[in-house]
């Protein structure tokens with residue numbers, strides 16, 4: 001069975017995708033990456049980077065012919081919905097309608113829709129809320145999410161398109177965006193781990209129902225086939241937890257020492273809400289099983305490790321290309337060509353018409369050949385050296401290093417190159433190089449430091465500095481990623497400051513993107529034996 005998941009690169013959607021794939025379903029993801037991340041995306045899914053409002057969505061249905069649609073893509077920020085109600089309605093209502101129309105036209109059997117129990121009931125008349133509670137949203141987001149429930153009802157009545165509507169409580173867990181406006185657990189966790197001030201809006205006595213994301217994903221699994229095809233289910237723990245309780249529990253787990261600050265309460269937010277999931281238990285066999293303390297501890301663990309290691313977003317085009325490549329070689333080459341074209345942007349347009357067209361084509365061929373090599377590397381070290389040579393050659397750098405990191409961010413493996421001469425991994429030589437500052441600001445004392453993400457572009461870093469031995473250099477560095485974590489760092493250096501161009505950076509990001517696609521197999525921190 002094939003399932004199309006919208007928002008599958010987002011927080012909850014990506015967990016749903018993982019669970020579906022784990023259960024053997026074929027998954028297609030549509031996500032515009034407005035708040036989602038490539039690093040969340042399961043590599044076994046086919047990915048289309050597309051806005052659900054785009055008429056091209058139809059093509060995805062034509063190509064993929066999904067049996068079921070799971071709809072997670074949304075503008076899901078309550079405060080943004082209050083500030084920009086037209087945008088909220090455009091994405092959440094018109095975008096959903098575009099999707100539901102495609103589902104109808106292409107004989108989709110069922111739509112599983114993520115609605116919100118936290119926002120459709122408004123200020124509850126009784127607690128815990130069940131599904132029969134009056135619908136009285138007090139924010140635009142609640143109204144737009146609920147509107148889609150009406151459309152689903154109508155499409156079921158008129159066209160037989162089945163639905164399972166899941167009304168979520170406050171979902172929390174790994175991959176929630178700690179930098180956003182929504183998701184108090186992620187925000188507090190991020191701030192506590194960084195030692196920053198934590199701000200509680202209002203007195204903190206407002207109550208919410210917190211459910212761990214894995215439980216929520218489980219409901220999406222059950223909702224595929226259980227129920228009668230016209231079911232609305234609250235997901236909830238049945239228990240209200242105050243924001244102050246969340247603060248103190250996280251404070252204990254993270255050993256945060258400061259007191260919280262308080263800001264005025266936010267417009268459009270409910271004072272107390274929690275949901276009963278008795279109907280979900282009865283009809284689809286779901287209940288929330290993860291205790292709050294356990295879920296919060298797992299969330300903190302996640303933010304302590306992988307989240308801090310993924311501060312840089314890679315170019316989205318790399319994954320899109322994989323999805324379009326479709327497996328045949330001719331196709332892949334076209335796709336890679338497009339990838340390089342897209343990520344080099346304007347710089348490429350100039351180079352296509354200019355004298356370095358051949359160099360561009362050569363680079364493209366090399367990246368293409370290298371992407372094949374990465375699938376099944378005969379020898380990791382040789383592959384790393386080839387990666388380095390390719391990167392150096394592409395941008396005309398004089399020296400560089402590629403480092404593979406272990407779980408503790410220590411250097412596990414690597415390759416070095418000076419002025420065209422390549423060396424295998426020699427720990428001493430690598431340490432010496434780092435001492436001399438080649439990649440010292442990315443990797444300190446053999447351990448990868450947090451990569452400071454100061455560039456507007458946010459995909460790369462460039463820095464010039466006076467090295468110990470007196471001459472200025474410019475250095476560019478990009479993370480090599482596999483799934484949720486940084487597995488390595490590719491750094492190139494040139495002896496002249498400001499030597500690297502936009503195009504160089506774009507090519508390097510492209511190369512890193514290819515590693516991202518294949519990296520899990522190519523770069524391994526297991527001892528090679």
Ligand SMILES: NC(=O)c1ccc[n+]([C@@H]2O[C@H](COP(=O)([O-])OP(=O)(O)OC[C@H]3O[C@@H](n4cnc5c(N)ncnc54)[C@H](O)[C@@H]3O)[C@@H](O)[C@H]2O)c1
Nearest residue numbers: 007009010011012032033034035036051052073074168171
């Ligand atoms: N997080 C919660 O506690 C919660 C509570 C109630 C309901 N929900 C619902 O769950 C769903 C997922 O929320 P989340 O917390 O994972 O948020 P999220 O922002 O992480 O996920 C939303 C995903 O949709 C994508 N997206 C946004 N607009 C899009 C568009 N126009 N076209 C294509 N993709 C688009 C984003 O890039 C992102 O990957 C949403 O529908 C939200 O309304 C979440």
